[in-house]
Amino acid sequence: MLFWRSHLLFRRLHLLFRRAHLLFRRAHLLFWRAHLLFWRLHSLEAHNTLLSNLEESRETMNQMDRGLSELSERMLSAVATVYGKNSMEYSKAGGSQYGSVKG
Numbered sequence: 001m002l003f004w005r006s007h008l009l010f011r012r013l014h015l016l017f018r019r020a021h022l023l024f025r026r027a028h029l030l031f032w033r034a035h036l037l038f039w040r041l042h043s044l045e046a047h048n049t050l051l052s053n054l055e056e057s058r059e060t061m062n063q064m065d066r067g068l069s070e071l072s073e074r075m076l077s078a079v080a081t082v083y084g085k086n087s088m089e090y091s092k093a094g095g096s097q098y099g100s101v102k103g
Contacts, residue, residue, distance in 0.1 A: 076095050083089040086097050 072094070076090070076093055079090050079093040080095060085095060091097050
């Protein structure tokens with residue numbers, strides 16, 4: 001009788017340890033899933049930050065381009081005022097002469 005009772009107790013303990021082991025494995029898998037999710041979210045956040053910075057840089061470049069275009073137009077207008085639109089200086093400054101026809 002004592003043998004069977006100890007055997008049943010041993011089996012119960014064995015089943016409890018197996019259940020504990022399975023719960024530990026599930027917790028471990030959940031931990032790694034959470035870890036991967038964190039890194040995915042972190043990567044997504046970094047990606048979104050990079051996109052935001054690129055958008056700001058693009059807007060800055062567009063503003064600088066508009067400013068440069070305005071400055072170029074004013075410079076060309078000043079050259080045209082001093083030398084005339086049909087002069088070599090105007091042509092050298094980037095303007096096209098009225099009298100020249102390209103074809």
